[in-house]
Amino acid sequence: MVKFTEIYCLPKEYDAELATVKSKYDLRETFVNPKFIIAMKENVALHELLCRSDIIDGLNKKTRFTEISVSTGGTHAHKINVIGHPSRIIEAMTNALGALK
Secondary structure, X not given: OEEEEEEEEOOOEEEOOOOEEEOOEEEEEEEXXXXXXXXXXXXXXXXHHHHHOOOXXXXXXXXXXXXXXXXXXXXXXXXEEEEOOHHHHHHHHHHHHHHHO
């Protein structure tokens, strides 16, 4: 298992004053089995959102995000967004798989 920091959206709230739905984000540890990764790509939309607003207090505006698709069996996949550029995520996965040998 490889430990990452996941960024996730909290339940959305309606702001009556602005007449809009507001999204809030938080961070948590998540553990991924590298053998179940089926795809990953950079999440540019989250990076752009971070550049426009402070979605997490204190998070560096240069932070990059990776969307990881994890097989849940059959034809289903669960998607999670983690902190880090895809090249860093691949390196962590490669190191973890190498340690399993």
